[in-house]
Amino acid sequence: MSVTDREPLLRVDDLVVEYPGRGLRRPPFRALHEVSIQVARGETLGIVGESGSGKTTLGRAILGLAPVTSGRVAFDGRDISHLAKHDRRALSSDIQVVFQDPYSSLNPAMTVFEILTEPLRVAGISSADARRRVQTLLDQVHLPSDAGDRYPNEFSGGQRQRVAIARALSREPRLVVCDEPVSGLDLSNQATVLDLFMEIQNRTGVAYLFVTHDISLVRHISHRVVVMNQGRTVEEGTARQVTTDPRDPYTQRLMLAAPVPDPERQAARREQFRAIDAA
Structure with missing residues (x-):
């Protein structure tokens, strides 16, 4: 896939999201720690991480569904970090979302x-x-x-x-936040829906922020990938680089945890996983 316009459509700078602590004296829980990303027009940026990594919180903050404690979210050069409800509704023509569960949505x-x-x-x-x-x-x-x-x-x-x-x-819209959009589907339907996303992007030039826990999925649909762990970005690069030559140990663990159909390759991956844990 090629992206002809690399000027950022979406820019997130040093984003911090905190939630009040449970109890009077409990400190706030910090879900995102100064996260920065960019999405160009017509680009797919994959956001990968396990449950609790902050990837969904990042998407929710961009959509105005999570509080922005500090930092900045800008869309097409406009600061949208703290929009009023009326302005946020008006922005819905440009930013949309596809949720994980097609049954409840x-x-x-x-x-x-x-x-x-x-x-x-x-x-x-x-x-x-x-x-x-x-x-x-x-x-x-x-x-x-x-x-x-x-x-x-x-x-x-x-x-x-x-x-x-x-x-x-x-x-x-010009940007669609895709929050685990295929995780509830079987493999055949996953492939069909991913192909549909790419077909629509090629035809319309829409940009995607593709949030998923499955690093093997982003290799097929993303131009670039950001890996998150405990509310921080730990690795960023092209989809090919991150999914074939990951540099951060956390990304390496994600890659090795992704199942493969070959039992011998899967056994070799387990040995690699043990080696990383022992290092």
């Missing part, structure tokens, strides 16, 4: 057409234009033309995630 009482037209109607788009836009979205995510008349429970997990992607794309 879609309203089961609404048809797919209603789900996809809701953000369009909020934006003031007419019913006729919204209907045409929904049909285009269904085509883009490779769902049948009659999908708009059906409810989410009539679809498979992979198809529901396509609906969630279509909703995120409905207002033609």
Whole structure:
């Protein structure tokens, strides 16, 4: 994959996120420690780490769902670290999100057409234009033309995630935060949805912040990768460099923990893992 425009669309500088401590005298819990990243237009930046690494908190802070204690989040040169609710809603046309669980992120009482037209109607788009836009979205995510008349429970997990992607794309955003978007899918559906993300990016130029615990996934979809551990970035580089020649011991452990189908290679990885732990 190539990225023609390397000017950052999203810039995060020295971001700190803290939550109040539990109890009167408990110090605050620091979830992010001065994290800095950049995402260019049309680029996919993979954010990788285990549970508790801070990767999801980073995505939530960018979306305005986690408190920014200090540092700066800028989108297209504009500081969005502490936007008021009205301004944050207005920004939703440029920044969207695809959540992990396609089952709970879609309203089961609404048809797919209603789900996809809701953000369009909020934006003031007419019913006729919204209907045409929904049909285009269904085509883009490779769902049948009659999908708009059906409810989410009539679809498979992979198809529901396509609906969630279509909703995120409905207002033609420039950045989509993808929070573990394929972790709940089987391997076949994972591959299909990843291919869909890349196809849409090639066609529209949308940028992705792709959050995942699976380092093997980011190798296929990302231009660059940031590895996080305990609220800090520990390694950053191209997807090829980070996933083939990781330098930080934590990244090496993530790579060795990723399963491979060959039992002999998996056994060799376990030996490497023991060697790293012993070092």
